[in-house]
Amino acid sequence: MIAASLNSAVGRAGLMLMLGASVFGALAVLYGIRKGDKKLLRQSPRYAWLALAGITLSVVMMQRALITRDFSMAYIQQVGSPDTPALYNFAAMWSALEGSILLWAFVLTGFTAAVAWRFRKRTDDVLVGWALIVMFVVTAFFAMVSFGPADPFSNGVAGFNPATAPGPNPLLQNHILVLFHPPILYLGFVGFTVPFAFAIAALVTGRLGEGWLLETRRWALFSWSFLTIGILLGGWWSYEVLGWGGVWAWDPVENASLLPWLTGTAYIHSVLVQERRGMLRVWNLSLLVATFSLTILGTFLTRSGVIESVHAFGDGPVGAWFLSFFGLIVVVSLGLIAWRGDRLRSPGSIDSPLSREGAFLANNVLFTVFAFVVLLGTLFPLLVEVLDDRRTIVGAPYFDRLSMPIGLMLLFLMAIAPVLPWRKASTELLRDRLFWPAWAGAGALVFSVAVGATGWAPLVAFALAGFAAGAAVRQIAIATRRQGWRGFVGRANGGMVVHIGVIMIAVALASSNSFTHATRLQLEQNVVQEWSGHTFELTSLTENTSQAGQSALEARVVLDGSKTIVPAITTYLNIGLDVPTPGVRTGLTNDVYLTLEQGSKPGDTSVSIQAFVRPMILWLWIGGLVMAVGTLLAAFPGNKRRRATDPVSAPIDTGRPDVQRPEGEQEPEPAGVSV
Amino acid sequence: MNDLNRRLKSWPSWVVLLIVVASVLAVGSTRSAGPQTQEERIDAVARRVACPVCNGESVFESRNRASRAIRNEITDLVRATEATDDQIIAGLENTYGADVLLVPKATGFDALIWVLPAVAFVLGVAGLAVAFRRWKLQADANVDPTDADRDLVAAALRDRDE
Known part of the structure; x- marks a missing residue:
């Protein structure tokens, strides 16, 4: 009981510190700006450190409560369980409302502190001051939510029996991604x-x-x-x-x-x-x-x-x-x-669409x-x-129907935009620059038809994807020819790498949405069945009780005579809930995805399985990786180029005498920015 | 080589490209996708029907008893009758009420959900058109930069680089 009160008391104290530091931080910076008190402004990062210390303390206490299974707290009664494996118990912090707000507050305070650190030498700049005020106000809001209506440290009901504790939602404790996704x-x-x-x-x-x-x-x-x-x-x-x-x-x-x-x-x-x-x-x-x-x-x-x-x-x-x-x-x-x-x-105008x-x-x-x-x-x-x-109810078919044309138009734009110069393009220039990308699109279309794709929408998507990929590759090729490896970095080139990732995802979505095959297979033990170019053989149907609090019915299915995949249904005994876990064989061109149907018993020699063959799914994740790499490349400083703040010949006329100055003189040059 | 490149990229090659794309697209989109299995038809219908007891999931996604019951009903109708997808869905709507439909209708109040995106798109494009027109008028009103302007810019750029 002593440990219990410690967790929630110290956790609350941490939240209080975060709230206090944010409120006082906002007020102090505001006061400093109003009075022109630079000394006060220079102290503003300290409030950010204090707020970060406070929320860190709360998060540590929440983790401590989860690890020690402190069932005196309502939140632990809700998401804790003696049976949850350590990793999912760690992730249980964000598996319900209060804890997810706590995580949000933690990340937010981290960002506030990062801003305070990044701009620590310019805290007497009014712009940075106001930015910090906004950050502090948002931080204070989340601290209040966490302190008030979504209190993660509130006391639980008395006489709670830990043996009946449910643990996190079963869907949130059977895949490692729950640690990373939120x-x-x-x-x-x-x-x-x-x-x-x-x-x-x-x-x-x-x-x-x-x-x-x-x-x-x-x-x-x-x-x-x-x-x-x-x-x-x-x-x-x-x-x-x-x-x-x-x-x-x-x-x-x-x-x-x-x-x-x-x-x-x-x-x-x-x-x-x-x-x-x-x-x-x-x-x-x-x-x-x-x-x-x-x-x-x-x-x-x-x-x-x-x-x-x-x-x-x-x-x-x-x-x-x-x-x-x-x-x-x-x-x-x-x-x-x-x-x-x-x-x-x-000021200024855009010359041409x-x-x-x-x-x-x-x-x-x-x-x-x-x-x-x-x-x-x-x-x-x-x-x-x-x-x-x-x-x-507005369901998936509605969104699918409307996002398809928008997606196609975006792909088209991705093909055209990278070759367009600033200000104005001539048709001759477009004809020249778009030639090979357009043929890349035609090639993609011919290839898709040759491998058997049908239907106008996916075919147009593939053609436009090829077109857009051609434009992106063209830009990178030209840049690398000119600048060597630097042709990959910088905003424009890194952006093209991101585009290639997006194109991979678009192709993956178009093909998996259009060409997925599904069926229900009735598999008999040791009998090989064939469907959609794959063979399936059930070798056993067994019960696995190695995980405390769970019982899993696992079917072993040998796919294509080599790889065994194991679709399962896991029963969470404390909640009495059955959760099917699919068995997936991932491949470069298609995934085989099996889900066990309800109604089988261990030892059965026949089982009903829902089977999907989904093309290109892997390319969603590869595309995501390429996008992430591309963003990193784009964040690198590229080659030196004319900046927005450089003087240009375009007349600048705002119609107001007091702001009629060249761009670069409107405010001090930002320090440390050279992009 | 340069000359070849230029000739290659001239209009006739673009016409060839257009013909290739149009014909391949025509072939690809008109040929049959192969017979749809009954399971795929059942899935296609199930995707359009909402599970009556859960939150916004389709019968296809959700795995609870009510959804399975509807799915079995669809399965029977697909296997045993000649009913089309739309007829099956109309039948389900009669049995379970309009809130099992996942796709809003295009009539009455629900039509708004189809009309508003189109309106937004048209407004967006029209807005762009107006903006470009205004910019063009504005640009026409401005004369070209004079040599003195250009000298000024060159001097300022020189200053910066030093």
Whole structure:
């Protein structure tokens, strides 16, 4: 009992420290800025260290409570169990509402501290000061949520019997990815707080040149990358665990993670136009605000119980907190943008739709419409319930149908955009530069038809994928011929590597969605059956009780006479729940995916198995890896080029005498940025 | 070589490319995908039907008893009757109510979910068109940079590089 009170008491104390440090940090920096007190401003990183120390203490105490199975705490009663293996017990921290908020707060405070450290020499700069205030306010919000409505350290019911403890949701304790998927996804979600904070700081201080943008370029890029990897890991986890053979179900929670990714992707493209040409300022700010507020909205949707979802957790007061915070963010941001409207008017103009800028704008229209579709589909059941008072469901077929044309248009854009020069392109230039990429597309099409692909949609997708890959390879080939290995690094070249990863994923999705074969196999012991080019032989059906608290029915199926795969149904004895675990044989061109049907007993000589042959699935994960590598390459400084802040011949006329200056003089050159 | 390259990339080769793509696409998209197995048909229908007791999953994905019952019903209808996919789904809607449909209808209030994305797309494209038009007018109003302008830029760039 003493240990119990220690865990929750010290854990709460840690949260209190985080809350106090964030609130005082925000107030101190605000006061320092108002009074021009540089000494006070220079102390601001200390509040970030204190907040980080506080939340670290809480996380350590939560882990201690999990490890020691401290059943006096409500959260441990909910997710703890004496039987959970150590690794999943570690991950149990984020397997329910309160702990997931705790993890979020931990990552967020880590980012705040990272910002404080990165800009420690410039804390007396007002822009950095305001950015820190925003970070502190967001941190304080999460500390309050964790301290109030989603308290992970609250006391459990008395007289709890540990033998009946359920442990984490069974789906969250049978695959190693549960260790990586949530933290990496959170790194992505939370990371966008940093560019958002700098955007707000730029609005407040009125320093709306490109300085804040350059400061946060890498932060945005890395957050985007983590979000990408997190989403893909989620798909992988779903594929390996859920047993229906798919990677993406357009579930509201999945959509909640896709929404900020879509607006974030739009942002990291259109931001290049602003860096290069100083244009689209309002638009880029809006995209950042949208990205950040969509992460909060997503958190609201998935944690308030307003939307039905397989992995929505919890309902109750947390929802109201997140909804209010979402409202606050939107109102404050839009208010600031309106207030600074006059300074946000961009000088210059975009000459031609047929230019790099034009392509980025088209990209933005497509990504924004995509985000709108996903948001609409996710919220529509809610709208119908409120306005029409009936229940409706918007399922995967709706999203599939609408995302297909958008995806094809994006592929087309990916083919054209990389060869377009800034400002203006002629048809002659396009004819010249697009020639080989276009033939690459034709080659891809011929190849797909030759290997038996059918249907216009996947064929168009493959042709466009070849086209886009041709354009990306062309850019890298030209760059490496000119600059050797440096032709792979830098924004444009690394970006092309990312594009190649995206193309792999697009091809994998198009082929696995269009050419999956499925059937139900009735396998007899030691009888070889053939289906879809593979042979299957059941060798045994046995019960495995080696894991405490579980009993698994395992079928051993020999595939193609060589490899044994083991689809299973695991019964979690404490909960009385059966969870099927698929057996998967992964290959370069196709996966064989087997799920055991319910109703068999150990020792049966016949078993019913749901079998899928899904083409190209492996390329989803390879594509994800290529995207991650490409992002790293893009974050490296490329070759020196003209900066946005360099003088150009284009006349700059904002119509206001007080801001009529060349770009570079609007604010001090950001230190340490050489991109 | 350069000349060859230029001639290769001239319009006639693009026409050839277009013909190749169009004909291969026509062949590929019209030929039969092979017979659909009954299981695949059952899956295709099951993907369009919501599990009545769980949260937004389709009958195809979810593994609980209610979903299995509906799946068996679909299986029987596919195996034993001549009903088309749409007829099977209409039948299920009669039995279980409209909230087993995973794809919203295109009539009444639900039509909004189909109309609004199209509206958003049209607005986006129209917005771009208007913006480009405005930019063009603005650019036309500005004269080309003079030699003095160019000298100024060159001097400023020189200063920076030193």
